[in-house]
Amino acid sequence: MNYRSLNKKAPNSSFKDAVIRGIAPDKGLYFPESITPLPYSFFQSIDDLSYEEIAFEAIKQFVSPDIPEAVLKTIIAETLSFDFPVVAINDNVSTLELFHGPTMAFKDVGARFMARCLGYFNQNNTKEVTVLVATSGDTGGAVANGFLGVKGVNVVILYPSGKVSAIQEKQLTTLKQNITALEVDGVFDDCQDMVKRAFLDEDLTSKMQLTSANSINVARWLPQMFYFFFAYKQLHKTHKNIVFSVPSGNFGNICAGMMAQQLGLPIHHFVASNNQNNVVTEYLTTQLYQPKPSVQTISNAMDVGNPSNFIRIQEIFKNDFESLKSNLSSYSFSDDETREALKELYKTYAYVADPHGAVGYLGCKAYLGKNQDAHCVFLETAHPTKFLDVVTSVITKDIELPPQIEAVMDQDKESISIGSYDELKSVLLNTIK
Ligand SMILES: Cc1ncc(COP(=O)(O)O)c(C=O)c1O
């Protein structure tokens, strides 16, 4: 598969080049040149297919021929070594739990998949690759874990100081080895802007191979399609008109769901559930796309003021507003509403959600309030213990720490504080051996 830049001013790239570059030379996001829907027989036999087989069929066309089929099967088997259960909340609402991986956030799948692709491409290469990542909370930990010890790869993570949860900070600052954490005096969007600026800085790119492990990288983004197939497999015999409510920040996850729909997965509708960072909710009302500085919320991983992947969503719907609107609804919720939803899920359904999942639940309720004949699945994108203070204060009950979280609790944080792009640049130049 070749990839084209959505800025239309760069040559097309192979999957391998798109992964190694992260972003096209014209600063555009890469997008597949074509999308071939899966055959009818695939959906007919989905009940007989394992998750690994489903994932293989879904992603094969996007990585071929750069990753041979046998290698792809191994990468998928190693990536999907945990479960993705759908849990019923009530007759009309379920949740798809995406937090059973090593860092207990949905980013684990994309990070592990990408790390293995890069490891494969880099196996005979003597030149080191530096993976730059901006995180509002979860990507950093998942990428740190996924790339830890990968030969020939250095990871540099930028996170907004004081704006990630205590456990998220531990996950991204304590692994050391080939992982460096940079604590940025700013918000997530400042981190993301610095990363994008570094890709265009010839002073850096002439001396080092930089790539991104945010969802702008196709190898991080596309594996997120798998979730929607896994939920469909679990639900399609008992429910029709399946709607996904996706707690959204950078819009990579929901956009991956839309790619699954392009492959023929019968998804009835999408709901982009937002906190107060509601650029897309407003766009669907006003048709004006107006990025704005992000505001801090209790669902901090979604504190994004200029979602990178929105341009890919527009591409999928051929920049046709009406066609997008018929497939996507969006709602935005306050922190107070999110706390109420956490409480309701716990008190009424004995379900302990995290603040991001709670926003997704609210999205389901808002959608079902106007469309009764549907079954809404909200994605539970992180484990509640990652947001221990918020969750325990709302449900007024202690929750047990899973081993993945226990393991980082007593580790010492190691980070470098930076306040400007020039400081990032000097850290990066210092990593050159
Ligand atoms: C827990 C959690 N929920 C939701 C999101 C939003 O996902 P996306 O950026 O793909 O929209 C993130 C971060 O990306 C996250 O970490």
Ligand SMILES: N[C@@H](CCOP(=O)(O)O)C(=O)O
């Ligand atoms: N919410 C993310 C922000 C970056 O999103 P990504 O999917 O583009 O990596 C985070 O938790 O860091």
